[in-house]
Structure formats: structure tokens, C-alpha cells
Amino acid sequence: MTAESLLLLTPKECGALDRRASAEISVRDLMERAGWSVARAVRRRWRPCRALVLCGPGNNGGDGYVAARHLAAFGFAVRVAPLAPPREGSDAAWAAREWRGPLAPFTPDEVRRADLVIDGLFGAGLDRAPDERIVAMLNAARDLVAIDMLTGIDGATGAVLAELPVAALTVTFVRFKPGHFLLPGHEHLGELVCADIGMPDPLVAAVGSRLWHNAPGLWTVPGMTVESHKYSRGVVSLCGGAAMPGAARLAAAGARASGAGLVRINAGDSAALYRLGAPGLVVDSEPLAALMEDERRKVWVCGPGLEPDEVAAALPVLLGANRTVLADAGALTWGAADLSRLRGVAAVTPHLGEFTRLFGAPGRDRVAAAREAAARIEAVVVLKGPDTIIAAPDGRAAINTHAGPALATAGSGDTLAGVIATLLAAGMPVWEACCGGVWIHGEAGLRAGDWPIAEDFDRHLGAARAEAVRRCRRPLRDGVPTRLVNRSEFM
Ligand SMILES: NC(=O)C1=CN([C@@H]2O[C@H](COP(=O)(O)OP(=O)(O)OC[C@H]3O[C@@H](n4cnc5c(N)ncnc54)[C@H](OP(=O)(O)O)[C@@H]3O)[C@@H](O)[C@H]2O)[C@H](O)CC1
Numbered sequence: 001m002t003a004e005s006l007l008l009l010t011p012k013e014c015g016a017l018d019r020r021a022s023a024e025i026s027v028r029d030l031m032e033r034a035g036w037s038v039a040r041a042v043r044r045r046w047r048p049c050r051a052l053v054l055c056g057p058g059n060n061g062g063d064g065y066v067a068a069r070h071l072a073a074f075g076f077a078v079r080v081a082p083l084a085p086p087r088e089g090s091d092a093a094w095a096a097r098e099w100r101g102p103l104a105p106f107t108p109d110e111v112r113r114a115d116l117v118i119d120g121l122f123g124a125g126l127d128r129a130p131d132e133r134i135v136a137m138l139n140a141a142r143d144l145v146a147i148d149m150l151t152g153i154d155g156a157t158g159a160v161l162a163e164l165p166v167a168a169l170t171v172t173f174v175r176f177k178p179g180h181f182l183l184p185g186h187e188h189l190g191e192l193v194c195a196d197i198g199m200p201d202p203l204v205a206a207v208g209s210r211l212w213h214n215a216p217g218l219w220t221v222p223g224m225t226v227e228s229h230k231y232s233r234g235v236v237s238l239c240g241g242a243a244m245p246g247a248a249r250l251a252a253a254g255a256r257a258s259g260a261g262l263v264r265i266n267a268g269d270s271a272a273l274y275r276l277g278a279p280g281l282v283v284d285s286e287p288l289a290a291l292m293e294d295e296r297r298k299v300w301v302c303g304p305g306l307e308p309d310e311v312a313a314a315l316p317v318l319l320g321a322n323r324t325v326l327a328d329a330g331a332l333t334w335g336a337a338d339l340s341r342l343r344g345v346a347a348v349t350p351h352l353g354e355f356t357r358l359f360g361a362p363g364r365d366r367v368a369a370a371r372e373a374a375a376r377i378e379a380v381v382v383l384k385g386p387d388t389i390i391a392a393p394d395g396r397a398a399i400n401t402h403a404g405p406a407l408a409t410a411g412s413g414d415t416l417a418g419v420i421a422t423l424l425a426a427g428m429p430v431w432e433a434c435c436g437g438v439w440i441h442g443e444a445g446l447r448a449g450d451w452p453i454a455e456d457f458d459r460h461l462g463a464a465r466a467e468a469v470r471r472c473r474r475p476l477r478d479g480v481p482t483r484l485v486n487r488s489e490f491m
Pocket residue numbers: 014018027030031034056057058059060061062063121122123124125126127128129130131147148149173174
């Protein structure tokens with residue numbers, strides 16, 4: 001995948017794009033290709049059957065009429081049920097006129113008679129609840145295909161605006177919308193397809209979206225080379241406390257398993273607790289300030305397993321020495337009392353509860369909330385959840401869906417902190433390291449089987465990172481190889 005193909009467009013940006021594109025390509029042409037793409041996607045997945053296409057008054061309905069025409073040509077027994085006629089003179093009115101097949105009343109009985117229902121009612125721009133009649137129709141469908149977006153899901157935020165069923169397939173155009181990946185909407189969309197309808201890439205780029213779906217290609221993870229040594233792979237340091245040594249040890253294990261060359265934990269008076277752990281983990285007991293002399297120890301994880309007073313003693317020292325700090329857990333609790341305490345950290349990794357304590361409840365638009373938070377503390381914010389959002393202070397953001405529910409277990413966040421720290425230590429820029437770390441952690445979770453515990457992820461992190469490296473190196477669709485990672489770039 002490439003960053004261009006991973007770009008997401010909000011419905012507003014789509015509208016702006018269509019207006020900008022109108023000088024080069026007519027909406028009618030786009031609509032024709034959109035409807036054809038829907039018909040083609042349906043034909044690939046269903047044998048000819050009784051299909052009912054529900055058409056709204058806007059361009060989403062226009063796509064529906066076009067899809068109906070092509071499905072009929074493919075041998076489906078198609079009827080169209082219009083919710084309301086398109087506005088006279090509109091492109092959708094043209095598409096409706098081109099449909100010469102049977103019309104059906106807009107009733108749940110008609111829906112029940114069909115094997116397959118195609119939702120061309122409203123597109124991703126719908127941001128208010130559809131009326132009850134529409135909801136009843138959608139819920140009566142046996143098999144449902146959504147054009148652009150299932151009617152009733154906000155394409156900008158993934159908010160579900162009514163009691164909706166789950167579609168088997170959603171076909172969108174040009175680029176995916178944030179609501180295709182954000183929960184809870186994502187769960188209602190079934191298989192996701194994005195069809196190329198001939199929108200020129202430079203026009204898409206000119207829209208200036210700064211939001212992506214998180215996947216290799218958006219970032220490049222360094223792999224191993226014959227010349228790798230422990231310092232080139234990167235040194236990760238952690239602050240270890242007395243109260244909950246397990247959390248810091250899990251983060252350390254995550255860092256080691258994801259490929260850090262050397263992982264050291266600074267445990268002060270509690271060093272003995274940590275020395276009983278994994279033999280490959282180096283435990284220091286010197287005062288933290290003394291360790292700041294070693295410039296190779298640039299990247300630090302501060303927070304997992306730390307009490308507020310332990311954070312208060314450590315974090316200012318790290319920030320004062322200009323270290324790249326990933327703040328999590330206890331550091332977020334300490335920072336919630338006064339956000340300026342976090343000024344200078346590179347990244348924070350709050351779950352929803354921690355995020356709310358730090359910045360207030362995110363509301364319906366979590367991408368906007370994560371971006372605002374990142375700008376406020378001038379650090380990358382990783383808002384963890386089943387659809388983790390990674391936002392940079394410069395406005396870039398990514399939505400990660402490469403994960404499963406297996407990650408929702410105690411200690412999983414500590415492991416993630418370790419993985420991100422490894423990528424930072426390997427030289428990745430902060431936002432990219434956070435995106436890459438979230439993806440690799442997700443991949444390890446997907447590989448860890450049923451009901452894993454946090455320690456289980458470690459066994460899969462190496463393979464997960466290797467998979468990320470492989471996918472970064474895959475040739476582009478047009479045959480131009482992606483940039484290969486060269487060790488010297490990351491030293
Ligand atoms: N570049 C592309 O991706 C293309 C996509 N296409 C398709 O176009 C739709 C978007 O079309 P649009 O006409 O903007 O939107 P809708 O079809 O969803 O219709 C919205 C209009 O319907 C009115 N309306 C009436 N009731 C409601 C309601 N309850 N909620 C929202 N909207 C409602 C509304 O009018 P208002 O003034 O009342 O707001 C809108 O005018 C996209 O989904 C694709 O399927 C193009 O075919 C090609 C390019």
C-alpha cells in the first residue's frame with residue numbers, strides 16, 4: 001500500500017473534490033463508473049438473484065439507479081424502490097431516467113421479497129438519523145450491500161445514528177472515509193471495497209487531507225541487515241518503579257521482542273526486583289541523572305508501573321536531558337493534574353479513560369479530539385482502543401484497524417509502549433514510530449491465537465515486525481518498487 005492509497009477523505013473533502021474535479025470530469029461520468037463498480041462488486045459475490053435497489057433523492061441514489069441498470073444487464077432480476085424522486089435537472093435525475101426497468105413501492109414487504117438489497121439511500125455525508133421507515137427497510141433486508149456508506153452511519157466519525165443491521169458489503173469510491181474504519185460504524189459495513197472511478201490522483205492530493213488508514217507503506221520500518229549491531233538496532237531505556245514492576249517488565253519485554261538491540265531498565269533501589277526477571281534485561285541502579293551522560297540512551301519509556309511520586313522524580317530529569325520520552329500509564333496520571341508536566345514528551349499513549357482525564361471526553365469526533373490533544377501538548381497522541389487513533393501535533397492522523405479483541409488484556413498497553421520505543425530507538429520519526437508500533441502490536445495480537453495474555457504477544461512480535469518490513473518493501477501497484485530500507489538511514 002502507498003500513503004496515497006491509504007489517504008482517507010471526509011465527506012466534506014469528497015464534496016470539495018467533486019467540485020474541483022468538475023472541470024476535468026463530469027459528475028455524470030463519475031456516477032456511471034460508481035454504479036458500475038457497485039454492480040461489478042455484487043456480480044463477483046452473488047449469483048443472479050432478485051435484487052431490490054433503494055434509491056434516495058441525491059447522488060447516492062443516482063449511483064443506485066446506475067447500479068440497477070448494470071445488474072439487470074448482468075442477469076439479476078432488479079427492481080428499484082425510490083424513497084423520493086431526484087431533483088429535476090440533477091445528475092441523479094439523469095440516472096433515474098436511464099433506468100427503464102421496474103419500479104417497486106418503498107415498503108418493507110418489497111424488501112422481504114428480495115434476496116439482495118442495495119442501499120443507495122444516502123451516502124457518507126449523512127449526519128442526522130434516517131427516519132424510522134428507512135431504518136425498518138434496512139433491517140428487513142436478508143443480504144445488504146451499501147453504496148458508499150450504510151445509510152445512517154456518519155462517514156466523518158463512524159457514529160451510528162440509528163438501530164442498523166450489518167451489511168455484507170460496502171462499496172465506496174475514490175478513497176475510504178474515516179467512518180469506514182471508526183467504531184462503531186465499522187462493525188456494520190461488512191467487506192469494504194474502494195473502487196477507482198477515475199478521479200485523478202493529483203486532484204485527490206490537492207484536497208489536502210491529513211488522515212490515513214494505518215498500514216505499512218504509510219511508514220517504513222527498518223529491517224535487519226548483516227551489518228546490524230545492537231546499537232544500530234537501538235537502545236531502549238525504561239524507568240522501573242517499586243510498586244508494580246510487572247508493567248515495566250512487560251514494556252521491556254515488548255521492546256526486546258520487537259527488535260531493540262539493547263533494553264535497560266533503571267530501577268534505583270528496586271533493582272533487586274528486576275534482576276530476578278529476564279536475564280537479557282540490563283538493570284541499572286544508579287541515580288537517573290547519572291545515566292543521562294550516556295547519549296546512546298536517547299529513548300525512554302516512563303510511566304508503566306510507576307506511582308505519581310516516582311514519575312515526578314524521573315520525568316523532569318529525562319525531559320531536562322532532552323530525551324525522547326514515551327509517556328504512558330503512571331506518567332499520564334501525573335500529567336492529568338497539570339498538562340504542562342507533559343510538555344516535552346515525544347508521545348503519550350492513553351486509553352480512552354486516561355485520555356478523558358487528560359483532555360476531557362473526546363465526543364463524537366475522536367479524530368478531531370486526538371488532533372486537538374496532540375496540538376495542545378505538542379506530542380503525538382496515541383488514543384488506544386479497538387480503532388486506535390494516532391495524531392501528530394502537525395495535524396497528521398491515522399486510524400488503525402489492524403488489531404483484534406485479543407489485545408484487550410491487562411499489560412497489552414505496556415507491551416505497546418515497548419514496541420513503539422523500539423521503533424523510536426531504531427530511528428523512526430515519532431508519528432511514524434507510533435503508527436508502526438500500533439500496527440506491529442496489532443499483528444502480534446492477531447497471531448497470538450485465542451485468549452492470549454500480554455506475555456503471549458512477545459512470542460509473535462518478531463514475526464509481526466518482519467511482516468511489517470516485508471509489506472513496506474512490496475512493490476507498488478504500478479510496478480515502481482517502494483524505497484528499500486537502508487540501515488544507514490536509521491543510525
Ligand atoms: N467522488 C465521489 O465519491 C462520488 C460519489 N458519488 C455519490 O454521491 C454521493 C453523495 O451525493 P450527495 O447528493 O451529496 O448525498 P446524498 O445522496 O447522501 O443525498 C443527500 C441529499 O439528500 C438530502 N436529504 C434529504 N433527507 C436527508 C436526510 N435525512 N439526511 C441527509 N440528507 C438528506 C440532503 O439535502 P439537505 O439540503 O436537506 O441536507 C442532501 O442534498 C456519494 O455517497 C456517492 O454515492 C457520485 O455519484 C459520484 C462522485
